[in-house]
Amino acid sequence: MSLISQIRLLLRITHSNDIVRRYFVVNGFDGALTMLGLVIGFLVSAPVETGLIINACLGAAIALGMSGVSSAYISESAERKLALLKLEEAMSSDLRESVHGEAARWMPLVIALVNGLAPLVISLIIMIPLWLANMGIALPVPPLYASILVALLLTFLLGVFLGRIAGTSWLRSGVQTLLVAMLTATLIYLFAGH
Amino acid sequence: MGSVKRVVLDVLKPHQPSAIEFSQAIAKVGVDYQVRLSVIEMDENTETLLIDIRGNAIDFDAIQSVISSMGGSLHSIDEVEVHSDEHAG
DSSP states (O other): OOHHHHHHHHHHHTTOHHHHHHHHHHHHHHHHHHHHHHHHHHHTSSOOOHHHHHHHHHHHHHHHHHHHHHHHHHHHHHHHHHHHHHHHHHHTSOOTTSHHHHHHHHHHHHHHHHHHHHHHHHHHHHHHHHHHHHTTOOOSSOHHHHHHHHHHHHHHHHHHHHHHHHTSOHHHHHHHHHHHHHHHHHHHHHHHOO | OOEEEEEEEEEEEESOSOHHHHHHHHHTTSSSOEEEEEEEEEOSSEEEEEEEEEOSSOOHHHHHHHHHHTTOEEEEEEEEEEEOHHHHO
């Protein structure tokens, strides 16, 4: 059985598909709003060189990733061990060598990776305009504004993703998450800008 | 020794993997296996199955190993059909 099929089987038997999806959206949203906050913070502050902004954003992105991986791994490991124990009691047998034992060992890792990679990858995408500007590549809009636009686009896409899962209007769902991001941006501008 | 042509097994398994995945995993053990699975009883966490396996030369150890790897537990062998090598040949 290929690795992908094996992961699919483990996701299915542990009903983890929805957990993975939820973690991806929740933590991806965390990553997008954190970067949005940082970028707007720099925008309303005294100008600093792009390298400094990149370092600050990269630091936050790595911290979000590590926080996502470690917190999910610890909580999911405990949950999976408990679930395995309950199943072993019901079956009156040792299931450590079965697919259920494998799931208890591997699912926390898979879920932790999704939980950590979602905010990290989304943050890195938002930082792309900053990197391009730092490399001397000319952008049609200033890099901080470009990063804000990317962050708003990604929050909209996360909303679209949620809408498609729920089977509701993707446009409405996308606009809802976009409004949350714009409200966040307004609050940051109001509080940090004065 | 003779070849095992049919076994009927009483197996307890968790709800997951599903009965279809369970049957498919057993059928994959041999090239010509036919698997018929019936759910006899079901409770909150487990289900009791009657699995009827037919094949030209059933590898019982391999089947037992697959059942264990899928989280199942073999309770009893309810029926066996063995043909002598002369009969099989």
